[in-house]
Amino acid sequence: MRTKLSKGTKKLIAGIISATVVTIAIFLFASSQSSMFNFTHSGVDTMENTIYDLFFKAVTRIDEEENYTNEKVSVSKGYDPNILIVDIDEPSLAKLGNYNEWDRSIHANVVRHLTEGGAAAIGFDILFKNADFGQQKANQMLSVLKRLYPKSSWDTLYSTIKESFDYDSMLVNAVKESGNSISCLMFDDSKSYKHETQWRPISTSERADELGYTSTFRLDQADSANNIEPKDLLDNIFPELAKASAQIGSINAYPDEDGVVRRVSLLYRFPNPELYPEATPHIYSTMSLMTVLHLFHQKAENVIIKMGKYIEIGKPFGIYRDAQGSYHTTYPGFSYPMFRALHNKLKSIESDSDEEAKFIDISSKIIVTRHANDEFTFEIFEGQILTPKLSNTLMSLNIETLKSLGEDEVRDLGANITLKHDDEIDGRFILHDDEEDEDAIISPYILSTVHFFRDSIERIPLERPTHLSMDLDIRYDRTTKKWFSNNIILSDKVIRDIQATPDSTINKLKAGEELRFGNVKRIPIDRSGKFLVNYQGRYNTAEFNRAFQHLSYYDVTKNRLDPGFYQGKIFILGSAAPALFDFVPGPHEENNPAVLIHATIIKNILNDSYIVVLDDRYQKIVIALLAILCMLLGLYLKSYLSIGVSILIAIIYTLVAYLYFEDGLYIGVLRQLIAILATNVMALIVQFYYESREKRFLDNAFKQYISPELIDEMVNNEIMPTLGGEKSNITAYFTDIARFSTFSEKIGDPSRLVELLNEYLTAMTDTLLDNKGTLDKYEGDAIIAFFGAPMPLENHAQSACETAVDMQQKLGELRLKWKNEGDKWPTVVHNMHMRIGINSGDIVTGNMGSTMRKNYTMMGDAVNLAARLESAAKQYGAYIQISEDTQKQLKPGFFIYRSLDTIRVIGKSLPVKTYELLGKVGDSDEQELTKLVETWEKARELYLAMQWDEAIKMFTLCLDLEPHHPDRDPGSNLTPSHVYIKRCEQYKVTPPVAEGEIWDGVFTATEK
Secondary structure, three states, X not given: OOOOOOHHHHHHHHHXXXXXXXXXXXXXXXXOOOOOOOOOOOHHHHHHHHHHHHHHHHHOOOEEEEOOOOOEEEEOOOOOOOEEEEEOOHHHHHHHOOHHHOOOHHHHHHHHHHHHOOOOEEEEOOOEOOOOOOHHHHHHHHHHHHHHOOOOOOHHHHHHHHHHOOHHHHHHHHHHHHOOEEEEEEEEOHHHOOOHHHHHHHOOHHHHHHHOOOOEEOHHHEOOHHHOOEOOEEEOEOHHHHHHOOEEEEOOOOOOOOOOOOEEEOOEEEOOOOOOOOOOOEEEOEHHHHHHHHHHOOOHHHOEEEOOOEEEEEOOEEEEEOOOOOEEEOOOOOOHHHHHHHHHHHHOOOOOOHHHHOEEEEEOOEEEEEOHHHOEEEEEHHHEEOOHHHHHHHHHOOHHHHHHOOOOOOEEEEOOEEEEEOOOOOOOEEEEEOOOOEEEEEOHHHHHHHHHOHHHHOOOOEOOOEEEEOOEEEEEEOOOOEEEXXXXXXXXXXXXXXXXXXXXXXHOOOOXXXXXXXXXXXXXXXXXXXXXXXXXXXXXXXXXXXXXXXXXXXXXXOOOOOHHHHOOOEEEEEOOOHHHOOEEOOOOOOOEEHHHHHHHHHHHHHHOXXXXXXXXXXHHHHHHHHHHHHHHHHHHOOHHHHHHHHHHHHHHHHHHHHHHHHXXXXXXXXXXXXXXXXXXXXXXXXXXXXXXXOOOHHHHHOOOOOOHHHHHHHHHHOOOOOOOOEEEEEEEEEEEEOOHHHHHHHHOOHHHHHHHHHHHHHHHHHHHHHOOOEEEEEEOOEEEEEEOOOOOOXXXXXXXXXXXXXXXHHHHHHHHHHHHOHHHOOHHHHOOOEEEXXXXXXXXXXXXXXXXXXEEEXXXXXXXXXXXXXXXXXXXXXXXXXEHHHHOOOOOOOEEEEEEEEEEOOOOOOOEEEEEEEEEOOOOOHHHHHHHHHXXXXXXXXXXXXXXXXXXXXXXXXXXXXXXXXXXXXXXXXXXXHHHHHHHHHHHHOOOOOOOOOOOOEEEOOOO
């Protein structure tokens, strides 16, 4: 007899099947985050990215906290005074000039001053591709001298002249002498170069040999080395600098597929086995990791790499004895006497004493400088600089003399030098020079440190300040029960290990042995060696709120800061200046300086502040449990209760995930939320099918959102719009107000700015529509449009150019109107200009977007070029720039235009010939513009023939005819003639091609 299942049983079975199907679908089609966001960039991945980024934005928010003055101040949760950015900032660029024109003595001075201040590490996020050691400038100088004084013999002075311009050697020597500089390189692909002869030399094993292997790992140090990304080129560093550096490492930071840099590959293979199958690759790492290895005094050969798990770099701090038996510590600038003072102090402290709640001074700054005639000067705590006489007395003073000195005794040391106790602070002594009436306050620590280094002091280079000790203090927080120090290497675990180490263990160390403290550092990586960056705070906030303190490059190179500020700290040299465009989108903010990525990785490693993703196995268990729970809720609760409880569970889960994220664990969110919602929905459908009592849940739970432009089409056809488009030859049109940020600043009031923009955009849009253009969208002050769609337009290029000229004329009328309105608008508004970029080509137009929202818009490579032409126009001082494809479609005898350049714009490999549209035939200034075009084209012919002096003369004649010359057109900064005159001057010095080669006349743009 067949058993009849009850309605409840059927409903339960159907619910279990539905939940199982949903769960399996999630496992199959929603990618996992356990592989460190190794995404395929599906829609689910994009949404997971968005949640992850939202968590980061929340974690890096600025909290209001009370400082020691009890005033409310904003401070960053991630601030660390031990890692600083030496920033090529805007003031540095303003004072030192265009960065591309800096000589390398500027960087050498930065390294030298940081080293003299006692920096622990100096990491470069600045690339030095090659060096000629002054040869080019010497040749130029010699050429000038020979031309001016042909009868003199200058060749004999070549070496002297070359040495005067040898800034490359200055940098190399400064880096080598510092012993703590980590230089950077970049790995690249061969397709980045146009010709094989350019990239082949930097792709070989010989290239690796030139740079050396001290900063590389062997393949057998990684358990799955084939998973490490191979790179074609080892680029942007020259061998002399690489060999002078303490370490070298890459600064590659590739974004995920959505353009956001969430992770950085810590490992690369070079040479690429695909290019050189017979070569033996090595594993290279990043500048950030090599900086940490330098700080740990860890050899690369001791590193253990477990792909998909971690990179093990050993314990962070230690002491060792060299081959001669002398003791050292592993952290740069942390002297062995400092370690002994720390160890002795820790031995005398009880873990719960009142003293531990205070700051405990361990050591003080001691800097020695050796001068000629065997004289020395010491700089010690409180900024004291001892005279050579007192310094030499200090070196000869015996520690036993201090111990035997009575409290009230004044001991004569000879040479009019006396020694006595310091009456103000117990344990300190005063050396007094009766002749000079000079005092030197010393302590037993200072004296013992000087004695420890006595032999090496006598061998230090002349006039080079050398650190024997740094300011060091520790503090025990009884609330957290942890030790803290002003030195980043002394973590709580390191200090406790030092405290627990008996003297006998230290004294038993043999030559060549070391003793390490702290936990073994294991840096989490995914299967391909990528590291998930745990960003610390934001850059785009008040300066005192940033995660890292920024020092101006100018201040450091000019030695304007107190060198004592540098001691024991880590410095990353790079730029956060907008002018240098070294910004990348991060999960926490859109414009994040790339230099902060490397600083953040160093901080992550030193502080063990990692972001780890929950293993996929555990995520699947969580998903299954949530699915079962929400399926039962959907089956046995009323619909509105089921929905409410499921939403509450989703909210609670998201909050729990966020709390874990704050502690460095991302447990995944989207797949879990999908499981919660999808299984609940499926259960409600099952319940509706069997009970027929609830309303249709899905119809009310989800809605479609579409743009207003498609409402008529939807209504008329009684269908929802679908995605898609049609390709046709039309013209793309971009406009933008020049220097719009200046308007925002000068006007100030947002409501007045909106009023101005509305008037401007209304006038420009009316002009556009009158010429049969189609408005695509507004982006702030920019207008994006196209001609030839949705309705075909036979002369779309002609209409676009007519619109451009009409818009410029309309803007002139608006400027006059605004000027006549008196003081209503600032002068910058009276001088408003706009740039226009126009390009014709195959463009796809149609309903594009998502199923939730779509717009009638355009897409294609020709669109991107139009946008580039608009932005590139500012480099020439042009206001309407059109492509050759547009120019070819114009009616002859209708417009006045001139050839502007053959340019390779950013993002394009093929050059594009462009023109500047000046006006229409028949305009009042037709005669002047025609004369300008005639003179200009002659100048361009001379320019392309590389006849620089003759070209300069012709372009100079053009200046008087330029319609937008700054002297005649307020608001304009330069003209194409200015640009070409400057370019010719540069090409006179550095020709675009070698002598005898044919120049194609292409100019490669370096900015958008």
